[in-house]
Amino acid sequence: MQDRECEALIVGAGYAGLSAARELVRAGIDVLVAEARDRVGGRVWTTTSPTGAVIDHGGQWIGPGQDLLQKLADECGAETFPTFTTGEGVEWRDENRTTYAGLIPTSDPAAAADGIEAIFELDLASTEIPLDAPWDAPDARARDEQTLGSWLAATVSSPGARAIITAAVKSIFGTEPGELSLLFTLFYLRSGGGLMNLARTTNGAQERRFAGGAQQPALYLADELADRVLLSSPVTAITYGADTVTAIVTPPESGGDPVRIRARRCIVAMPPALSVRLDWSPPLPGRRDQLSMRAPMGSVTKIHAVYDRPFWRDEGLNGQVVSDEGAIRVSFDDSPPDAAHGILLGFIAGDECRALDAATPAQRAQAALADFVRYFGPRAASPLEVLERHWPAEPYTRGGPVAVFSPGLLTGFGPALRDPVGPVHWAGTETATEWCGYIDGALSSGLRAAAEVIAALAR
Amino acid sequence: MADRDEIAEAYADWRIRCNENDRLRRMLRGWDRVVHLVATDTGDRFTVEVRDQMLAELAGGTDAVADLVVTATSEDFADLFWGDLNPSEKYMSGEITLAGAQEDVMRLDAMSMVAFLDR
Ligand SMILES: Cc1cc2nc3c(=O)[nH]c(=O)nc-3n(C[C@H](O)[C@H](O)[C@H](O)COP(=O)(O)OP(=O)(O)OC[C@H]3O[C@@H](n4cnc5c(N)ncnc54)[C@H](O)[C@@H]3O)c2cc1C
Numbered sequence: 055m056q057d058r059e060c061e062a063l064i065v066g067a068g069y070a071g072l073s074a075a076r077e078l079v080r081a082g083i084d085v086l087v088a089e090a091r092d093r094v095g096g097r098v099w100t101t102t103s104p105t106g107a108v109i110d111h112g113g114q115w116i117g118p119g120q121d122l123l124q125k126l127a128d129e130c131g132a133e134t135f136p137t138f139t140t141g142e143g144v145e146w147r148d149e150n151r152t153t154y155a156g157l158i159p160t161s162d163p164a165a166a167a168d169g170i171e172a173i174f175e176l177d178l179a180s181t182e183i184p185l186d187a188p189w190d191a192p193d194a195r196a197r198d199e200q201t202l203g204s205w206l207a208a209t210v211s212s213p214g215a216r217a218i219i220t221a222a223v224k225s226i227f228g229t230e231p232g233e234l235s236l237l238f239t240l241f242y243l244r245s246g247g248g249l250m251n252l253a254r255t256t257n258g259a260q261e262r263r264f265a266g267g268a269q270q271p272a273l274y275l276a277d278e279l280a281d282r283v284l285l286s287s288p289v290t291a292i293t294y295g296a297d298t299v300t301a302i303v304t305p306p307e308s309g310g311d312p313v314r315i316r317a318r319r320c321i322v323a324m325p326p327a328l329s330v331r332l333d334w335s336p337p338l339p340g341r342r343d344q345l346s347m348r349a350p351m352g353s354v355t356k357i358h359a360v361y362d363r364p365f366w367r368d369e370g371l372n373g374q375v376v377s378d379e380g381a382i383r384v385s386f387d388d389s390p391p392d393a394a395h396g397i398l399l400g401f402i403a404g405d406e407c408r409a410l411d412a413a414t415p416a417q418r419a420q421a422a423l424a425d426f427v428r429y430f431g432p433r434a435a436s437p438l439e440v441l442e443r444h445w446p447a448e449p450y451t452r453g454g455p456v457a458v459f460s461p462g463l464l465t466g467f468g469p470a471l472r473d474p475v476g477p478v479h480w481a482g483t484e485t486a487t488e489w490c491g492y493i494d495g496a497l498s499s500g501l502r503a504a505a506e507v508i509a510a511l512a513r
Numbered sequence: 514m515a516d517r518d519e520i521a522e523a524y525a526d527w528r529i530r531c532n533e534n535d536r537l538r539r540m541l542r543g544w545d546r547v548v549h550l551v552a553t554d555t556g557d558r559f560t561v562e563v564r565d566q567m568l569a570e571l572a573g574g575t576d577a578v579a580d581l582v583v584t585a586t587s588e589d590f591a592d593l594f595w596g597d598l599n600p601s602e603k604y605m606s607g608e609i610t611l612a613g614a615q616e617d618v619m620r621l622d623a624m625s626m627v628a629f630l631d632r
Contacts, residue, residue, distance in 0.1 A: 119615075139605050139606065140606065155599050155601070155602035155605075156599045156600075156601025156602040156604070156605055156626070157601045157604075157605060157626070158601065158626065160599070160630065163630040163631070164630075164631075166626075166630050167536060167626075167627050167630040167631050170623050170626050170627050170630070171536055171539070171540065171623075171627065173623065174540055174619070174620070174623040174624075174627075177616075177619050177623075178616075178620075181616055247615055247619075248615070248619050250619055250622060250623065251615075251619070254605070255605065256604070256605045256606065256607055257604060257605075257607075257611075
């Protein structure tokens with residue numbers, strides 16, 4: 055067993071851990087970052103495909119108001135470009151294909167108007183939620199006892215409107231509306247500027263992408279942190295006292311000796327559900343552990359079909375789909391800025407993701423292509439390649455895009471999200487108040503946890 | 514290009530439809546605001562006031578302090594008010610812009626879409 059020491063140990067080199075580490079280093083604190091994977095970035099991961107396409111398998115978009123990420127992107131010279139939105143979207147509903155302009159499918163105008171009014175009511179209600187303490191919101195208890203699904207069933211009479219909202223919600227959270235606490239949903243919407251904002255491309259959360267992939271700023275931070283970042287170093291156990299933390303890193307089989315890292319403070323920068331898979335000694339307080347039991351990861355698979363060119367644009371389509379059938383019910387044009395390839399990005403989310411969990415990547419690809427053919431015609435059947443990332447199977451993420459809070463979490467356990475446990479502090483996008491669930495929220499959560507550690511070490 | 518009179522005529526028509534629309538009136542509850550319209554091509558400016566869940570008549574110029582500023586071409590303003598243009602489409606392409614507090618932008622965005630769909 056190798057021994058190492060530092061003042062502050064960070065577990066996890068996603069955007070939250072990296073942002074915390076940078077802040078601590080700037081404050082002159084001696085930092086180590088233990089990252090389980092052989093790369094940084096966590097839920098953000100960019101690769102170059104065999105045909106040379108830059109593929110973001112996880113988080114990829116940046117939108118207005120995500121100022122921390124934008125600032126970091128500017129600093130490291132990561133260029134962004136607008137998501138392709140020119141033309142019409144495809145709506146598939148009740149076995150019918152139509153096209154529509156703008157944000158919301160309009161084949162049934164009354165349903166669309168109902169849908170917009172429902173989104174409007176959610177967004178309006180969300181403005182009442184205090185971001186730093188959603189459990190103090192008006193009617194917090196009653197709202198936390200409901201789900202978004204039960205709210206939709208009670209409030210929105212038109213099935214078409216419910217279908218539109220359900221498709222959007224599934225791709226935003228990776229779950230069915232019936233699994234989301236209404237209070238959590240309202241908090242999350244407020245945190246990201248409203249459902250309309252989260253659903254939008256232009257003027258919303260899907261406005262721009264990174265030309266070199268969304269992992270670029272993470273790689274830049276890792277570069278700056280240099281050998282403070284320990285890759286392929288999964289932490290398996292944490293022992294903590296009043297002022298010390300000892301973490302055991304058990305490298306994967308081929309990866310060398312276990313390491314014992316002693317620190318005065320520790321920031322655990324990962325989703326709650328993963329943090330309780332570590333062997334804690336003494337056991338975490340019940341409240342923190344039970345919070346994590348109520349915050350499962352969503353279910354999402356991202357599929358990229360790469361074509362020689364974006365052929366759907368020839369027919370005036372923008373690559374966006376809203377559908378009530380098939381594995382892929384929401385899609386986007388994910389082509390590079392120069393359209394050197396045509397790339398369709400499809401999300402398999404919620405129940406569809408679960409239904410295909412045991413499928414092979416080839417089977418999921420086949421299901422996706424059948425859907426793309428239905429939406430975009432026969433040319434969609436022959437991509438150059440299909441790339442997929444099935445996040446529930448990723449050992450160090452186990453789902454996505456985010457943790458979803460079940461009914462009762464916020465009102466029963468809320469403050470335990472961020473309350474330190476002795477010398478252990480919590481970061482990760484799930485602990486953010488602004489842009490919770492997004493890269494920007496991960497960055498701010500890291501800054502918040504770092505500030506706690508700086509204050510604690512100064513005492 | 515649409516001149517001031519055309520825009521005023523189209524707005525008058527739109528205003529009646531909006532003020533008779535129950536859904537829109539619900540969505541305007543508790544939302545008294547001053548909205549400026551700026552035509553990017555002609556430079557014409559107008560003020561619309563929302564008060565007690567009703568849209569007021571169009572006023573020329575932009576003298577009062579606005580909560581929201583909408584920019585579009587004069588043609589798009591006219592088409593929008595005639596109900597021929599889906600505002601969501603032009604907002605998505607960036608040809609219509611909304612500036613103001615986030616909640617106000619959200620309200621105007623949603624109500625303009627509903628006005629189009631319920632036309
Ligand atoms: C498919 C998908 C699409 C998304 N789209 C967007 C988007 O377009 N825009 C956007 O802003 N956000 C998006 N997100 C969300 C965004 O990716 C996350 O909010 C953000 O990356 C979370 O960062 P984090 O640091 O909080 O957590 P993570 O990125 O999950 O970081 C946690 C880190 O901890 C590591 N770790 C786990 N266990 C251990 C252990 N035992 N020991 C050591 N290390 C460990 C993990 O490997 C990981 O690196 C998307 C996510 C997914 C999955």
